[in-house]
Amino acid sequence: MSELALSADATPVIENDSAGESTGSPRDDSWWGRPGGGREVLTIATPLVVSSLSWTVMTFVDRMMLNNWSGGAMAAAFVGGVLWFAVICLPLGLCSYVGTFVAQYHGSGQPERIGPSVWQGVWATVAVTPLMLAPILFSQAGFQAAGHTPETVALETTYFDILCWGSPAMLASAALSSFWSGRGKTWVVMIVDSVFAGLNLLLDWWWIFGLTATIGGETITLFPAAGIAGAGWATVVSLWLKTFTYTFLMLSPRNRAEFGAGVCGIDRPLLRRVLTFGFPAGVQMLLDVLGFSAFILIVGRIGAVEHEASSLTFSLNHLSFMPVVGFGMAASILVGQHLGENRDRVAARATWTSLQISWAYMALMSMAFIFAPGVFLAGFFQTEGVSGDAAHRAAVASTAVVLMRFIAAYNMLDAMMIVFVSALKGAGDTRFILFASLVMASLLALLTWMAVEVFGFGVYGCWALISLWIASLGTIFFIRFQLGYWRSMRVIERTPIVEAEALSAE
Template sequence: MSIENAIEPPVASAVIAEEVERSASWWGRPAGGREVLNVALPLVVSSLSWTVMTFVDRVLLKWESGDAMAAAFAAGTLWFSSLCLPLGITMYTSTFVSQYFGAQRWDRIGVSVWQGVWLALMVSPAMLLAIGFAPSLFDMAGHGPLVREYEVIYFQVLCWGSPAMLIAQALAAFYSGRGKTKVVMVVDSSVAVLNLVLDWCLIFGHLGFPALGIAGAAWATVASLWVKALIYLLLVLQPSHQRDYGTLLGMRFDRDLFRRLMYYGGPSGLQLLLDVAGFTFFIMLVGRLGNIEAEATSMAFSISTLGFMPVWGFAMATSILVGQHLGENRDDLAARATWTSLQFAMGYMAVISLLYVFAPDVFLASFFAGDRTGETRDMVHGLSVTLLRFVAAYNLLDAALMVFSSAIKGAGDTQFVLYTSLVMATSLATLSYLAVEQWQLGVYGCWALLASWVWCMGVVFLLRFLAGKWRSMRVIEAAPATT
């Protein structure tokens, strides 16, 4: 057979495959609607399960008192802020898994997951040390004495769940990075249901449990997080996974791989820390404006979080698909997956925004179910309705921000993400302080500032994605040469 004849069939096959790919529908083509939805939909449910869990915590606590609800929101946000740096790195484990999976290097998947677990174990003692600093932290917030007492209790109890949160996130990357997101959905949803049952028992004292109020809500979350970590550990160590992906043999510290996880994941973790810290600082400052402003802001943010978490699911799917397709050296498919995810996210956010504007009580009714009519109730309700309109004003660009930042992080462009977040988070914190303490802009001025901040972030990440530098990036090492 001649050289020409030997080469022709593969070339012809490639041309035919390319023609078929181009002629396929938006739904059925590679990186099209079906592929994105298959990966994203379970992550949407998984993300919602955690958000519903915290949302119901706050609703149940609101039935106890508005102060307990506001305290749980502020303390829970600060607790999450304390976890953001290591959490962002453990979450980035899924990028390594996805790129190794796309490159068909199965032997590197198990050991990648365990580097995330090792990081979680290393930082856990520091996470527990935060318990002792809680009173001082909330003294600085300047909130009322009862709210401050609740905040300290809620934060200190949640800290016992910090190691479990990090370990579970690293182990979950074994499934999410390979696109097996249905497993993540089932585990996270089951744990959310467990948390809701424990909430009902421990907040109000049902089924023989003591009525612990806000402490009970926190202990319910802690117990659920440890159950979640145990479930993922048992799943990852199944014999078939040990054989195919080295999930047991990979339970070793790999210095080079750990260093690369820190190099690429560290900026991602810092970015998450900076973004959440900026929001936390904003919430703490708005809390100084008064109890009504603090309550309404807590409600608006709780509802906003519940609303945008499905977009967070699409953002995570974007990162996974970008990683997989870049592992295959198909940056064109990585870009297509990003645009497809954005279309889903924008369509969803448009519907949610319309509901915030024209039917806000769909979301607010549960908060006021146990309240009698009164002046304070009416003031909190009216302010919450207005704040949801601010959320609607930035929702679409928030979707763009999440999708495009996740896409470039899935490629490894985390340094840019870090520098951008450093500048923007510092700006948000500084301007929020000036708005509250110096300019006396009030709650509406603060929220207008927040909306403008989200708009700027969305545009910045869109432009970075369009520049295309991410297309040539990889977080995994080159495959060994074969002879």
Template sequence: MSAPLVVSALSWTVMTFVDRVLLKGVSGEAMAAAFSASTLWFTALCLPLGICMYASTFVSQYFGAGQPERIGPSVWQGAWLAVLACPLLLMTIPLAEPAFAAAAHGDETMRLEVIYFQVLMWGAPAMLLAQAFSSFYSGRGRTRVVMLVDAVFAAVNLLLDYAWIYGHWGFPEMGIAGAGWATVVSLWLKAATYLVLLMLPENRARFATLSGMRLDGPLFKRMLYFGGPSGYQLALDVTGFTIFIMLVGRLGPVEAEATSMAFSISTLAFMPIWGLAMGAGILVGQHLGEDRDGVAARATWTSLHVALAYMSVISVTYLLAPDVFLTWFFRGENSPENSPEVYAMAVTLLRFVAAYNLLDATLMVFVSAIKGAGDTQFVLWVSLVMATLLAAASWLAVTQLGVGVYGCWALITGWIWILGVIFLLRFLQGKWRQMRVIEKSPPDLVDGELEPSVA
């Protein structure tokens, strides 16, 4: 279930990672600008994206409950949410300049941040639609389809990056704008591919992917009720993280560049856990749809064991062989000898990442599991409190206390530790076992009489 989702998650991460590596060849400012701008872009997407992603929970529970005719309508409610969110997202394009001016990262970095953010925003609707459409496959456990589609268009994006950033194969040399347009084109091609797959005759017949296209008021409201907190949770967590990134960028260009490298490497390493956690959430949804909460719990614990084993290896590599990851950024004229301060700081920051990796894995697995059951209100309130604390503490650390980059990273490490423990305790409490996001299926009838359920 999870292995293809791991590949799928890695495809997106490799795509953004290579973006930054290629832009490092343009300038250090371009790389740092791409990181901060893409982080703010993702922050703007988080609320609708979290709801679109939650369509997979509805699909998984309907699939487990044996109601395939409700799967197509569930997918389309996520797509309708994406359509309704598009005007609001595009309205953020003119707001980019004042937003990055407030970050105070320097004139050249700010100019590049504005360009990248504004270009990426034209791909935001496609990002949401692709996420909603892909839930048709991921929620049913057909994760290999998601893996293949995502991997193909990640490869397309990488080819376009090389052509558009540096001006190869007849493309204009556009630098950071070229990287943005490569992502936008890839996202729209991916969304179109998922739509074509959704409309295959067998899917229309069995899962009502065409007849269920209409906006279903009750189902849409239920998706907002359960998926809304999930979207807010994602938005709050990423907003707190984004504020942290923006404030650290004020400390100086060396701190901004080293932080960008460390987080880019961290993202590359932990995205397999994101895919594994998504698989756990899907299995929880399917097994709760079957009323088998014990199997759902076993799937979650198995996912955690795999996640911790993987993260242990990654953390040891960060500590003992950081050049395995850093060598991608320090090549040619950008060798460690030419950027000794950035290199030394990035090595130290990877040690902070190693310190929180295991709790980060714990956090992702248990959040995905309880969200797969429908326990999104709890996730929302925890995120509201913790994201507010992170933002406030980051502001105090940078602007009032002057603790420096290492003090800021100690702060983010402690924040992740606390979140990991909170969601572990919530899972052990067990309230998620009685939760469902779908309506109960009607009783079976045999010759006009009720047939006892054998589920």
């Protein structure tokens, strides 16, 4: 098969055996100092890990607060949140893919194309906004079809509907943040995301449990105790404020002059390329989330304890895989930048370095999940007198302890999946990613349904199934990366510099 078969826009380039390293200073070939080594990866990845953790900690504490409001609210927020993400993940994947264009334009020395690329993601957000709000009309019927109790359906619907009003902000901020992350200025993303994650937590506390103030002897309610609805509105407000902040920062005079940040019109050829490569990336994200959502909904049919324990454990799972998402994003950025520079060997090295660091982190988290599960569960069961009897909550906790061992078992392969799929996206190999995800997500949904409805599997059997699914995905993307088709792929147009290099090589 031709290396261009999977991408009509892929551009073959001449491999640079020396990896393009000509700095005039002594070359550092150590794991730490070489191009694509530990220093470069950690410089890009550390702020992204902090940014990912800020979102993870926010959702973790959010659900912990809701669990102390009621266990049902926590489970409903998890399911509602997962399905909300399923609704937005296709356009989110598309808008986030703008970062690959920014990285490759940055690497190829075309800064004036960066601003227009980001704005194509914003225009895509505007186009899909009506579609992001439409699910509000059908959400209740969808949750009822899952077979959940009326009380659970009411909570899930409330949370999901509120989050939908934050969907356009989520998409726009993903595109706007690519202006910095694609150029390797990930510390800006870290600061902005962390500030608004902190604001979200503060609003969560006030809006879930209520906030009052006494002024002149009179008690005034500043925030009503709104429970799960308050948690939803706290997220929406924080998302919109973050979007406005990114827009304001990007439109600075310096960014307008250097990166074309003020060139905000629709660039049809560029938008077409963003859609060509970004749409498969978005569909891949959608398929993975739909398969995962189907798993959660079907497991919820087994029983209330199994439903709450699975929701709680997947919330804990965010603590292990979300930082690795940060390393995956770094791999995607560095692959894009180094391919833009015509340095595919350095791109491969950066990917392997990202995986090595991710494995070290995952190993630590796996040991913690096995040997100290109580540390992670304590926050969910710390408040006395909350709704739900003690026996039920004890059963949820004991089930969650076992489920955490499944996470520990598949963590390393989960890291492989995240890092390799991110690297492939950074090159533009999105069509293969789409095909693989279509097959695997369909299998997960089908096999989970058969496990519960046909063979009568319990919650542990279902978790063994999803563990095998993650292991299979990690293996598939590892093999694809090793085949090397991605090395000749580009998402941006050929530049005169690249043409001149090709001619001189001939």
